[in-house]
Amino acid sequence: MGDDILLDTKIFTFLKVAEFKNYTKAATSLNLTQPAVTQHIRKLEEYYNCKLIDIVGKSINLTEEGEALYNYANFQVANEKQLIGRLKSIETPLKVGATLSIADYYLPSYLNLYMGNSNELFSLTVKNTKSIIEMLMNNELYCAFIEGIFDKSLFNFYEFCNTKFTPVARKGHPLDGKESDLSEFHNYPLILREVGSGTREIFENYLYQNNDSILSFNKIFEISSFGIIKKVLKNSDAISFMYEEVAKREVELGELSYLSLKGYSIERPLYFIYPCNSLMKERNEEFYRNITL
Template sequence: MLDQKLFTFLKVAQLKNYTKAAKELHLTQPAVTQQIKKLEDHYGCQLFDIKGKSVNLTPQGEALYHYAKFQVANENQLIDQLKKYETPIKIGATLSIADYYLPPYLSKYIKNYDELISVTVQNTQTIIDMLLNNELYCAFIEGIFDKSIFQYYQFNQTKFLPVARKGHPLEGLNLELSDIHKYPLILREKGSGTREIYENFLYQNNDTLASANKIYEINSFGILKNLLGNSDAISFMYEEVAREEVENGELCFLSINHYSIERPLYFIYPKNSLLKNRIERFYQRLMN
């Protein structure tokens, strides 16, 4: 950090007036005079030639002026360089959110704000563990979390729907849950928010995963949707995850009687976080 006296010296040299320099620097004129005097004592020479209201640099002052300008340029260059190594804000996101909901928000954020970000994609349980271990600052998740230890905001709301290939034997029918069990089921891995939602739905209907004909665990939506399109398997996912394939006529949403699940998507961070102000500022900017 450059000595404030050099900035004061530069301002006086540029304005050729102690009073105007003091006003721009929000200092008193005696304070400006004192800073210049300390510089002259340090370098052992007179920096300004003052005659009446005329304030001009001496030859020694000219030399210091060029030196100080060079140092300010170096300082600004250093600050720009250090910003490249600034610790990014470490964000977690579940797979559904990271791939299908978050990109538009982050694209606008990166365009409008000069702040480094780092995004880690994991299932809900892993993300929560990383938040509690201070490996992440904040996260976008679905699923269940302890609201007593996390500050949270709902940033989206989405439907959670049964999905199958276009032309599936169950397409267009009013189904019972038992009809779904006759076909292979594709789910995300244990710990994922979407799997937890489906298991809770089964529990509320006095049912379990044991009723399924067969269960495949796939943690990639790309592979999962490809398998759906080439088999009679069924899966459950957020509406946005399958939207493109449904619109293209590759997949379809099934209709189960008395089935209606809408889920909030949350932005969360630990309530005791020392980075609360930075996290709050990030979220407000992201949503605006």
């Protein structure tokens, strides 16, 4: 007998024969011919220098040595699966998604802390809410930080933080410093994110609940970048709606202002989510725990 013990295909053949107590069924399960299965068992018996299987008529039973090998092999298979899983967790980054507002204005401080305290690798994909949800459902992402509306029956979720969703315009805008009716907002160009973004969906929902729509506004512009949106706001009379943190720096610098809208108050949770049926549940949960320490 050799000094090295390798978990090879002959071991798996032996386990299948022990499971089915039938060479033909074992062969079918392994997509092998029956003579190949017989040869695998013979090679193992030669290697271990003992009889592993007793065949009496149509009855197939393990010998005492066969029982010992069966128990040992099952432990080895289980250990190898754990090892493979561990190696995959080390080598394969956790695939994380984030919507634009969260990725640019909320997540960096959490990620900086996480990267200093954890060895878990991750890759971050930034897209709008609709795209992130689709990627999660297609298993292209394992978990995500999102805003906006999603089907809570399909995902496990945690409220990542709460933030105000507010109208923003340039400092000195005609509506700056006064409490305005929604109808007064209609007189100015409106800048929105693209269809599928969480912020747009929240704003359109608000308008719908107030028997209004974006069609009431003077002009509508779609811009997918908050950086560009804020630059346009600084140099025009356009208005936009965004999370408070997104415009915080420009407001503190006196370049932009939060506008006041009568009867308007929206505070929204930002979520960490992953699919309910995810095989990555433990890694996702650990990632969330570590990132919110």
